[in-house]
Amino acid sequence: MKEGPDIARIAALIGDPARANILTALMTGKALTASELAQEAGISLQTGSAHLAKLEQGGLIAMRKSGRHKYFRLAGDEVAGVLEALMGLAAGAGQLRTRTGPRDVAMRRARVCYNHLAGEMGVRMYAAMLERGYLRQQGETLLLTSEGEVFVGSLGIDLAGLPRSKAPMCRECLDWSARQSHLAGRLGQAMLRHFIAQGWARRDKGSRVIRFNPAGTAAFDKLFGARAEPD
Template identity: 65%
Template sequence: MKEGPDIAHVAALIGDPARANMLTALMSGKALTVSELAEEAGVTIQTASSHLSKLDGGGLLRPRKQGRHKYFSLANDDVAHVLEGLMGLAAGSGRLRKRTGPKDAALRQARVCYNHLAGDMGTQMFDSLIAQGHLSLDGDDLNLTRSGQAFVTELGIDLAELRKNKSPLCRECLDWSERRSHLAGSLGRAFLSRFEGLSWARRDQKTRVISFSANGTTEFERLFSVG
């Protein structure tokens, strides 16, 4: 009857509260087990199992079996991107699930979005990389320039290793709180991982909040000042 793909099915998958909670939890980038996701969603394990098989069937998840555990993560960046978009719409229509509190402020400043840095600091880093000419945007392709390659290598990131990964190196991801782009893709993940390795930042396991140390903040500002 209509042209185009069947939106309704995918949207309905995300539209159930329990499943939405699971997907939101997976936005942290971590792979979680069925039991953990059941806990997150506030349902029993049977119910969670049923939901997860549906999400998987819809192509939204990537399952991995390890021993007697089964880990789920988001299928790819596209899924994370759509979820962020939906968060933006929900936030825009004044539908925040929680009052804006101190934790919320922390979330807006720096949080994990599918394993990369999001929030205010995420967009600041992205803008700075563009402004310094380390990233260039041609069409939808985000590319690391020669100066950018030097920059990340200087920071201690192994580019050759990253390129072995089949997923794209650079990618932009729209932030629901800032409504601006931040850096995703394997390089985005490498940045955050490096910040952790340098003890500049630390992830809170439950809330997606990223805390920067005093030193980390200084270094971050030095590298990614917008002035």
């Protein structure tokens, strides 16, 4: 096929191990410097700069300057969604880079996926909102219902006041560890911000892990149902 989008070029950009490590590091949603990203990828700064230039030219990352420093971040939610889906495919095929350990347990329970909640708790929140009619799938579009607007408002989230963005209000995102969906989009981002602002959870420094404290876990369970205990 000689017409249509060139997926081979994008796949080649992501497929390089060093560039894949750079993109994975940016899944925290934070902007990082070239030296920080080179360290994450295990490569020299000179090599890292060459990879960053290719990723920027390919539209996968964006650079912004602050004083003398340059910071890089993912180009947007669409890129993050593709990376999360690829992580799900890799995990399903058994392509895991580390053995299961305590940190992996924390990652599976709750983590940030670019700017929204992922992991078991993110999947549980999404499933509960669908079951209760707060969200509705209409074709390939995920909608927030009127009941959902009332629910979100009861949490103190002002939908009209959310930052303007090209991202949809609600988007389904495949969770790589659970192999089920969690909530992305502007609402997914707002929900995670709410949990952190309420003091229920915090982000681990230098990691994608989101840690809920006991009070936050209890409040989350009250909203979205307690985690099912294994038989």
